[in-house]
Amino acid sequence: MDLEKSWKDLGGDAEMPESWLRGRRWQTPSDLNPLARLKRNLRMNMGWGIIIAGLFLVVAVISPSWVVQLAMGLMFAWTAWGTYGSWKLIGTLRPEICHNCTLVSELQRQHDLIRRWMRSQERTAIFLYPVAVTGGFLLGGLTSSGLSLPQLMARTPMQVGLVISILVLTPLSWLLARWMNRKAFGTHLDALNQRILSLTGEA
């Protein structure tokens, strides 16, 4: 078979339905664009971050206990830090491909951006969740027992409980974040990596 001839026979004159070009749907990225999806996720993260940070602030203001105020202040700071990180990352995410770059560099750019996003999510899990666990543990203990913080923490079961909660929940949160990242972008990341290796001759 003459490959070139058969290839030419494969209908270069085909037309796409006119409805695909009508309207302005083609002026927005499709659901297949991974960076647009990341951007949407980060915007949602930011939205939730702002709401949660606001709640921490409200609790801190209305609470009479300085311990709760301190815990809420810390939670607010952590959440604000995480939200700021999302905002910074959004600025670097362009769903548009680089029109003058080579295929390898474009695939590498996308790969690096997705990895960066995954790392930021895992960092958030490892730094934010222990603080959340401590805050929740103390708040629950204080409100249910009616004791002051020194009285509460003087109890050995509470000290052990707090340490165990942090030791168990922190790695668990990190693993959960990793698992969710893999589920969302793992296959795509592997595919990108495979294509890069194939193009650079390392496959």
Next chain:
Amino acid sequence: LIPLSEQQFLQHIRESQGIILRLVGLYAKDQEEKKDLCQEIIYQAWKGWPAFRGDSKFSTWLYRISLHTLLSYQRKRKPVHYAEDLEPFDQGIPEDVGRREEARMLHRAIRSLPEVDRALITMHLDGYDHAEIADIAGMTQNHVAVKLHRIRAKLSTLLNDI
């Protein structure tokens, strides 16, 4: 009222839509994905349109964008089922039954290649020389030559098996 530059852009897209459809036809799993991929390619072209100065032909520029898009999009999470119908491409396939069957066989064989190989052989069959393919893909010319040699051999085997 559609702004002039948008009109010009759509005119160019209409004139070169065969490129998009032929490339998308090698990667899309079904009609829905075909539509999404066409939308994504046109979106990417639209975003790059203000920077397009006409240094190269629009079709060459669109070709590069199409390949970049097709190799960087995220597949939907569903089982891969390559439908064998060529309905959208039938308009251009010759009446001659033998040639028509050969074109179908080639299409099927290329679709069964790994994604990067599909892009390389497509560029090659569309007349791009090794230097141009190396420039678009970011590979060395030597690597392009080696890859194309292997892909052609693989295609021959596949076409004999079909």
